[in-house]
Amino acid sequence: MAHELSIDLRDVRKTYGGKVTALRGIAMQVGRGEVFGLLGPNGAGKSTLVKIIMTVIRPSHAAGTVLGKPVGDKPTLARVGYLPEHHRFPRYLSGRQALDFFGALSKVPRIRRRLKADELIEVVGMKDAAHRKVGTYSKGMMQRIGLAAAMMNDPELILLDEPTDGVDPVGRRDIRDVLLRLKARGTTVFLNSHLLSELEMVCDRVAILLGGAVARQGTLNELALGRGFYELQVAASPPSGTLTEGESANAVYMESRLKQMFPHATVAGDIIRVGTIDPLAIQPVVDRLRSDGIAIKRMQLIKPTLEELFMEAVQEQATNGVQK
Amino acid sequence: MTTQAIDYQSPAANGTRITQSWALVVDSYRELNSKKLFWITLILSLLVVIAFAFVTINDRGISIFGADFENYAWSTNVIPAATFYKVIFTSIAIPWWLGVIATVLALISVCSVFPDFITGGSIDLYLSKPLSRLRLFATKYLVSLMFVALQVFVFAAASFLLIGLKSGAWELGIFLAVPLVTLFFSYLYCVCVLTGIITRSALASLLVTMLFWLFLFALNTTDAVLMTFKSAADVRLEEHRGLIERNQKIIDTNQKLSPGNPTANAGWQLQLDGARETLPRFEKDAAQLQWWYSLFRYIKTPLPKTGETVDLMTRWLVEPEPLMRMHEESQKQQDQRREARRNRNTADGAPPPTQRNRSDRLDPEDPDVMRRVQQESEGRTAVKLIGTSLGFELAVLGLAAFIFCRRDF
Numbered sequence: 001m002a003h004e005l006s007i008d009l010r011d012v013r014k015t016y017g018g019k020v021t022a023l024r025g026i027a028m029q030v031g032r033g034e035v036f037g038l039l040g041p042n043g044a045g046k047s048t049l050v051k052i053i054m055t056v057i058r059p060s061h062a063a064g065t066v067l068g069k070p071v072g073d074k075p076t077l078a079r080v081g082y083l084p085e086h087h088r089f090p091r092y093l094s095g096r097q098a099l100d101f102f103g104a105l106s107k108v109p110r111i112r113r114r115l116k117a118d119e120l121i122e123v124v125g126m127k128d129a130a131h132r133k134v135g136t137y138s139k140g141m142m143q144r145i146g147l148a149a150a151m152m153n154d155p156e157l158i159l160l161d162e163p164t165d166g167v168d169p170v171g172r173r174d175i176r177d178v179l180l181r182l183k184a185r186g187t188t189v190f191l192n193s194h195l196l197s198e199l200e201m202v203c204d205r206v207a208i209l210l211g212g213a214v215a216r217q218g219t220l221n222e223l224a225l226g227r228g229f230y231e232l233q234v235a236a237s238p239p240s241g242t243l244t245e246g247e248s249a250n251a252v253y254m255e256s257r258l259k260q261m262f263p264h265a266t267v268a269g270d271i272i273r274v275g276t277i278d279p280l281a282i283q284p285v286v287d288r289l290r291s292d293g294i295a296i297k298r299m300q301l302i303k304p305t306l307e308e309l310f311m312e313a314v315q316e317q318a319t320n321g322v323q324k
Numbered sequence: 325m326t327t328q329a330i331d332y333q334s335p336a337a338n339g340t341r342i343t344q345s346w347a348l349v350v351d352s353y354r355e356l357n358s359k360k361l362f363w364i365t366l367i368l369s370l371l372v373v374i375a376f377a378f379v380t381i382n383d384r385g386i387s388i389f390g391a392d393f394e395n396y397a398w399s400t401n402v403i404p405a406a407t408f409y410k411v412i413f414t415s416i417a418i419p420w421w422l423g424v425i426a427t428v429l430a431l432i433s434v435c436s437v438f439p440d441f442i443t444g445g446s447i448d449l450y451l452s453k454p455l456s457r458l459r460l461f462a463t464k465y466l467v468s469l470m471f472v473a474l475q476v477f478v479f480a481a482a483s484f485l486l487i488g489l490k491s492g493a494w495e496l497g498i499f500l501a502v503p504l505v506t507l508f509f510s511y512l513y514c515v516c517v518l519t520g521i522i523t524r525s526a527l528a529s530l531l532v533t534m535l536f537w538l539f540l541f542a543l544n545t546t547d548a549v550l551m552t553f554k555s556a557a558d559v560r561l562e563e564h565r566g567l568i569e570r571n572q573k574i575i576d577t578n579q580k581l582s583p584g585n586p587t588a589n590a591g592w593q594l595q596l597d598g599a600r601e602t603l604p605r606f607e608k609d610a611a612q613l614q615w616w617y618s619l620f621r622y623i624k625t626p627l628p629k630t631g632e633t634v635d636l637m638t639r640w641l642v643e644p645e646p647l648m649r650m651h652e653e654s655q656k657q658q659d660q661r662r663e664a665r666r667n668r669n670t671a672d673g674a675p676p677p678t679q680r681n682r683s684d685r686l687d688p689e690d691p692d693v694m695r696r697v698q699q700e701s702e703g704r705t706a707v708k709l710i711g712t713s714l715g716f717e718l719a720v721l722g723l724a725a726f727i728f729c730r731r732d733f
Contacts, residue, residue, distance in 0.1 A: 016732070051448070051732075051733075054448070054451070054452040055451055055452065056447070056448050056451045056452055056732075056733050057732040057733065058730070058732060074454050074455065074456055075454050076454070077452060077453060077454040078454040080452075082448070082449075082452040084445060084448035084449060084452070085445075086444065086445040087445045087446075087448065087449060088443060088444075088445035088446040088449075089446075089449065090351065090354070090355065090446070091358075092354050092355055092357070092358035093351075093354060097354070100347075101347050101350070101351050102449060102453070104343050104344060104346070104347030105344055105347055105348075105450065105453040105454075105455065106453055106454065107341075107343060107344065107454060108343075109343065110343065149449075
């Protein structure tokens with residue numbers, strides 16, 4: 001199983017100066033070829049965790065592997081790409097020179113660097129500015145060239161810390177496309193972002209980091225479990241003949257009937273809410289309504305957004321504290 | 325599309341190690357190239373060599389930018405042309421241009437290398453690559469020194485051509501300036517790097533380095549002054565003891581020759597008593613100077629020997645004899661001038677200046693003292709000078725590297 005994981009953290013801890021605890025024993029698994037999102041409020045320890053994986057910060061304790069090698073193994077980094085938050089490429093280099101330089105530091109042979117730089121400049125849409133000095137770039141251009149630099153070594157795993165920071169909507173869409181392209185070729189993408197909607201669009205799995213610990217982790221469906229539901233709107237008046245004698249066709253009466261039929265569902269007026277997000281689980285309900293001759297006007301899967309899940313986790317933490 | 329990961333454990337791994345180091349060299353070049361100061365220093369160095377081309381020596385004296393200064397002591401009759409140009413190179417060009425002005429410019433050029441390197445957002449890009457922190461640190465440090473060595477090499481090569489063309493002496497020893505000046509610079513640069521790593525500020529590291537350099541300069545100057553005066557005090561004491569011994573012998577001889585004549589030794593006895601009276605003071609002076617000299621040597625031992633490292637050039641490149649001859653000749657000229665002035669004053673009716681006893685004062689310009697200073701200096705071997713200085717550099721760099729390798733960025 002271990003070789004199926006790009007990142008397999010068992011117990012990662014970090015305390016600064018013996019006083020400030022940034023990470024309290026992180027356990028996190030990221031499968032190969034997965035797009036994994038890490039989210040959390042400021043100071044949750046997201047960047048610390050990414051920097052520990054990239055050996056920029058030394059952990060107080062780290063049990064786990066990255067691409068099958070122990071956390072902190074330097075040679076493994078030749079197979080990893082990284083875009084740091086607020087990165088500062090040398091201002092005296094042109095975009096192309098920056099790609100070549102950081103590609104060389106990742107041990108990419110010279111000829112391959114040249115070809116790769118051409119390809120990536122095209123991919124990130126920097127063809128016209130590739131020969132300009134990085135010092136003249138806008139924030140969005142810096143992010144694009146940074147993304148290209150992170151891909152210079154054809155990484156098996158790429159960690160992106162706030163990749164869309166300062167990027168306009170068009171740029172964000174371009175970056176999203178690049179991520180999807182990486183996913184399609186089997187690269188594991190580890191995304192650290194504040195933009196929950198961005199994560200929601202591309203991530204297979206996410207982890208919510210709160211106070212230096214993983215509060216929740218899983219696919220969006222797993223996280224939404226128990227929080228999502230199917231909502232059905234039925235015709236206000238059931239067709240004649242479906243009600244027994246003495247039942248009137250008014251909505252109030254219909255509600256009581258539906259409640260008898262689906263005791264685990266909530267019914268409010270002509271709206272039925274069934275607490276499942278599993279499409280198979282909702283089928284018997286649909287069958288029953290149809291067999292009773294009740295017309296279904298609308299059926300919709302309602303799932304909490306990532307933002308709602310995140311806010312819920314944050315509020316939960318605020319209520320319970322994070323003392324673990 | 326499949327993932328094409330780099331096989332870092334392949335036989336090409338050694339090649340890629342060179343790739344990384346070469347990339348860092350090229351990057352450092354681009355960084356320095358972006359700072360125009362590198363080129364300005366190089367051009368100024370060449371201008372200094374060109375300026376020295378206008379200083380010549382002939383059998384009448386020296387000529388500076390066409391202006392002739394006739395001086396027998398400074399002529400090819402006393403000092404060979406090749407030695408003269410080497411003296412200019414080792415006594416003026418290296419200590420003043422390379423050892424001060426170019427060094428300040430070089431420090432300004434490279435003081436920001438480490439602070440910029442460890443800035444947040446920049447250091448992440450380097451540390452996240454498959455090369456160890458220690459290697460990254462060492463490569464950055466060595467590459468900075470390499471560019472200083474390049475500057476010195478260009479200067480030495482231009483000087484080599486100049487001296488060769490002007491005197492016919494193609495002195496390859498001039499290129500010793502490259503390792504020596506680079507070593508000298510490295511003593512200061514290691515302090516600059518340590519401060520840069522701790523404070524992350526280019527300005528702070530430059531200021532601390534300059535202050536450290538000033539401290540070393542003061543220490544070295546004090547050491548040199550103490551060495552000279554200690555040698556002078558030793559020479560004076562030895563001469564004084566010799567005087568006492570000689571007087572005693574004369575008195576003894578006189579007493580043997582004419583035992584019944586008490587007046588025969590009166591003058592000698594008076595001189596002997598005077599000398600014996602002065603002896604404790606001279607002994608005290610010599611002992612005090614020896615104490616201070618030893619104290620400063622102890623303080624200096626673990627510190628880098630900036631000036632002395634650069635002075636090794638003179639020691640290795642210039643034969644001392646012509647210089648001593650030149651100095652003696654200058655001394656003779658000075659004495660002649662003094663004598664002429666005294667004769668003139670006497671002729672004018674003015675009283676002659678009071679004659680002082682030679683052994684009564686400390687004379688740093690006494691040839692005996694100068695010889696002793698030279699012997700003392702040469703007693704400090706190159707291995708000892710460079711070894712202790714490199715020890716300091718290694719300790720400072722070790723601390724800087726330790727901080728760099730352990731720090732969370």
